Amino acid sequence: MLNAIILFILSGLVMGTPLLIMSMGGVITERSGTLNLGLEGTMLTGAFFSYYFAITTGSVWLGLLGGIAGGLVIALFHGIAMIYWNTNQVVTAVAINMAALGITNTLMGKFSMTTSAGNNISPGFEPLFKINLGEAIIGVNWFFILALIMIPLTWFVIQKTTIGLAIRAVGEYPTAAATMGIRVRRVRMLCFLYSGAIAALAGAALTIGDVRVFVNNMTAGKGFIAFACIVFGRYTAMGTAFGALVFGISEAFRNYIQIFAWSIPGGYMTSIMIPYIITLLLLIFSKQGNAPKAWAIPYEGDDN
Amino acid sequence: MKNRENIIAPIFGLVVGILVSSLLLIMWGSSPLKAFEGLYIGSFGTLGAISNTLIKAIPLIIGGLAVIISYKSGIFNVGVEGQLFFGAMGGAVIATLPMFQDLPPFISIPLSIVVAMMFGAILGFIPGYLKAYRGINEVVVTMLLNYIIIFFLSQQVQPGGFLHEPGVTANQSAYIHEGMKLPLLFSGVLTKVHIGLIIAIVLVVIVWFVMSRSSIGFKMKAIGLNPKAAQYAGMNMNFIQTNVMIVSGAMAGLAGAIELLGYHYRLVENFSLGIGYNAIAVALLANLSPIGVVLSAIFFGALQAGSITMQIVADVPESFTKLVQGIVVFFVIAGAVLPKIINKKLTMNRLAKEALEANQLEEGQEDA
Incomplete structure (x- = not known):
């Protein structure tokens, strides 16, 4: 029984790996006072380009780099508009997600016009070890290790370092931070680019780190779920990680239903809906608040 | 004034959005003219x-x-x-x-x-x-x-x-x-x-x-x-x-x-x-x-x-239209704020210039 529980949590962590990685990046942006609802599009872009470059160059590492570069380009446009031009942060994110969906769909369409169906499996990262569930085996690769390292690391950076202090300062009192000589926009932009790169990395974990193919809109709302985890975790690294773990477990539950052919009302489709429903319920019944004071408020002051 | 701004942003967005997506098409080796035709x-x-x-x-x-x-x-x-x-x-x-x-x-x-x-x-x-x-x-x-x-x-x-x-x-x-x-x-x-x-x-x-x-x-x-x-x-x-x-x-x-x-x-x-x-x-x-x-x-x-x-x-894949859509919307949003930013930059430059000139004038008077 204890074994089963450990396996359950472990497979939850494994299933939640991309989400964990992404939300650890996202929490940094939110703490710096920028609303980042564009994680979805950035992750999708990262997922596509890592797949695309891995399959065209034949190297997973080049694929990973390409994916991160793609995510950075999207985050660059998004960040410049929001942070330097003070556009509405919600609307800009919606546009960015739309554009990312369009870019990846179009490129994938062009790509599959030229590739035969048998050749569309990209190289991927080999599993470091495997979890045996009896009926099925889950492979675990270094993305999982990375996610585990990122949780304490993100907490440490935010809470215990000078960089973290600057991040928190521009998120809570940007004007005061500017008086102290911190360049508010630059700090926010760097945080934003960081979370863009991390979201793209998480996208790579979906394609070259897991299924090795790209499917249109394959992120399926993970960016929004990551954001929900951050809100649920009250904008702290540890709380967010806990939220991501809960989501991972609910995804693992879905896999259990498929693997062991458990019968539930509504069948397989219900199990697909469960993670979204659980996220929504978590969001509704968690305690709200604790957002950084200048969160989602564009910085109006001057700095260079 | 308000009405003018209402029209500028969408037109800016449309023009720039279509230009950018055409550029992307050229980069991918397709003809934008043919696509829009x-x-x-x-x-x-x-x-x-x-x-x-x-x-x-x-x-x-x-x-x-x-x-x-x-x-x-x-x-x-x-x-x-x-x-x-x-x-x-x-x-x-x-x-x-x-x-x-x-x-x-x-x-x-x-x-x-x-x-x-x-x-x-x-x-x-x-x-x-x-x-x-x-x-x-x-x-x-x-x-x-x-x-x-x-x-x-x-x-x-x-x-x-x-x-x-x-x-x-x-x-x-x-x-x-x-x-x-x-x-x-x-x-x-x-x-x-x-x-x-x-x-x-x-x-x-x-x-x-x-x-x-x-x-x-x-x-x-x-x-x-x-x-x-x-x-x-x-x-x-x-x-x-x-x-x-x-x-x-x-x-x-x-x-x-x-x-x-x-x-x-x-x-x-x-x-x-x-x-x-x-x-x-x-x-x-x-x-x-x-x-x-x-x-x-x-x-x-x-x-x-x-x-x-x-x-x-x-x-060109059907989904290209989604891309046009996203890029157009992005530039409509940008188009709504860019005039203000440019205006602010110009004002700042003008003020800086005026301050400089006033300064020089004062210095000239002191010299005399």
């Missing part, structure tokens, strides 16, 4: 194409209005997609289930539409209430609901679902009852344009009137522009925002019913995928003007209607 042929080239464009524009107009009223009230309904799907399911309960097949069409059509609007309203209420009374970000809630509802619809048209057509293996609902199709407008001439177009236009006028000529519209805009000031002025912000979301959801549900009764005639998985998100693009390109929505919906309707011809003529 294909788009034009598929959307305005023939009477049938124009009809297609208009049919695609109808739900976009209604959905765009739903986005506008929410956005102007300071709450952003990104959930038109889910509300439209849920509304269509509600409409399908009346339109496809056998127990309602004996109703005469003049009862069943309005009933189906009303039920659809109620379903949409319920789904709009959830994020509205959570935002207004619990402070939960409405974008996340509506996005999560979108995913849940789209899966829910798939589940219910699959074998075992309550909307599934009995005795068929395909994932679909039954065909709508005899006589429940929305009447066509010009039979024979513009082939398939249905009465939904009239409904959409009437709605445009109503929304325009409410937003610009009524006190409730004034309150909504006041809340959207400055929530704190509006609350000090005694407006019940939470109550108004929740109700706006209910109305917005009902409008999305109406769009769903019109899609069902006017165009698709049965529910299938993903039957109108993307309309809700396109409606956001429509509202933003229209710069949130109810009248502008008609033009912008026709533009996006044309993009959709022409996408298949474009794929055939220019060998």
